[in-house]
Amino acid sequence: MKQSLKLTGLVVVLGIAAGPAMAQEKIKIGVITTLSGPAAVLGQQSRDGFQLAVKELGGKMAGKDVEVVVVDDELKPDGAVTKAKGLLEREKVDFVVGPIFSNILQAIHRPVTGNKTFLISPNAGPSSYAGKECSPFFYVTSYQNDQVFEVLGKVAQDRGYKRLYVLVPNYQAGKDSAAGFKLDYKGEIVEESYTPLGTLDFQVELTKIANSKPDALFTFMPGGMGVGLVKQYRQAGLAEKIPVLSAFTVDESTLPAQQDAAVGMFGGANWAPNMDNPQNRKFVAAYEAAYNSVPGTYAMQGYDTAMLIDSAVKAVKGDLKNKEAVSAALKKAEFTSLRGDFKFNVNGYPIQNFYLTKVAKRPDGKFQTEIVEKVFSNYGDRYAKDCVAK
Structure with missing residues (x-):
């Protein structure tokens, strides 16, 4: 009930309760993300970051009211297709934003882009749409899945780790993560364990x-999987003996539950809360004030997605x-990203910097990831050369 009230309140704030005469003048955006189950915190951060940006825009883009319709994909591909079609056919949204998980994206990609509706992913970035299957109706504001894992592979190689154990979930993003890690890591993989999604x-x-x-x-163990793994890893006494290199396993979505168990563990990312630029300092302060939690990459990318859409709507003067x-306006990406340098490659995936991060406990007792070093600069994914929608 509390969540329903929150979303209803947003509808009022954004001026959505307009009459029929104004209905055609609204910019309508559907957000499809995971809001239930162990991975709900990921979707909540993405949704909250997006809504924070819309609120800061005054609920308007190019002078038109913005209506945000949020639906829960429940991490179920078949159900996600039904809900995506509802956004298209019943809600008649101008943009679909989401989802978190790559298997959900693969389910809704064709229904949305085939309808010639813009699908903008604030998180999932599978390899399947970065090359030959790229689309002018699909954009990603996060990364191509391999890239953040390439960070860890390069770090492992540079630090001279000769033997690595790989542990990932058995779905597309998990497979991409292992493939990305092995691009730069040339040592021995002693074992690869693929666990069921949700373990x-x-x-x-x-x-x-x-x-x-x-x-x-x-x-790579996002959401509740990461919470379970990190706590059990620390309890087993392995954290002191075998360092952890991860992505989305220890981040701001999981740290409130992991806390001290995660301190010192490394991650790969395109951003961290302590990134030192004016727009990011403002965002982190506003997010913490609004939601009483430290934002993670999910929230940052959700925020950037709203600002990207705003830039495109303004560029075409509200005529969609x-x-x-x-x-063309989306591809120009004429907005100020919270991560600093950002532009789109020919395939609609970003060219950006990537960093090694480390979990730290702040003086106020909260936990966050912090940048250790820059690993890649202005880095585009390796599939873009095969994109035919140039």
């Missing part, structure tokens, strides 16, 4: 890790009928 008990895998004694563990003009 919360890692005792079997932890026993294997302890027995194989690798130089480090590479893992000319799809080619809207696509």
Whole structure:
């Protein structure tokens, strides 16, 4: 009930309760994200970052009221397709924003882009749409999935780790993560463990890790999976012996639950809350004030997605009928990203910087990731050369 009240309140703030005469003048945006189950915190951050940006825009883009319709994909591909079609056919949205998980994106990509509606992903960035299957109706404000994992592979290689254990969930993003890690890492992979998506008990895998004694563990376990893994890893006494290199396993979405168990663990990212630029300092302060939590990349990318859409709507003066003009405006990405340097590659995926981060406990007792070093500069993904929608 509390969540329903919150969303209803947003409708009022954004001036959505307009009469029929104004209905055609609204910019309508559907947000489809995971808001239930162990991974709900990821979707909540993405939604909250997006809504914070819309609120800061005064609920308007190019002088038109903005209506945001939020739906929960429940991390179920079939259900997500039904809900995406509802956004298109019943709500008649101008843009679809989402989702968090790549398997959901793969389910809704064709229904949305095939309808010639713009789909903008604030998180999922599978390889499948970065190359030959790129689309002028699909943009990603996060990264191509491989890239953040390439950060960890390069760090492992540069630090001389000779033997690595790989632990990831068995779905597209998990497979992309392992592939991305191995692009730069040339040492021995002692074992690759692929667990079912949603796994919360890692005792079997932890026993294997302890027995194989690798130089480090590479893992990708988002949301509740990451909470379970990190706590169990620390409890098993492995954190002091085998360093953890991860992405989305220890971040601002999971740290409130992991807390001290995650301190010192490394991650790969395109941003961190302590990034030192004016727009980011303002965003972090506003997000913490609004939601009483530290924003993670999910929130940052959600915020940037709203600002990207705003820049495109302004560029076409609110006229969204000319799809080619809207696509061209989106591709220009004329907005100030919270991460600093940002532009789109030919395939609609970003060219940006990537960093090694480390979990730290702040003086106020909250936990956050902090930038250790820049690993890649102005880095585009390796699939863009195959994009035919140039």
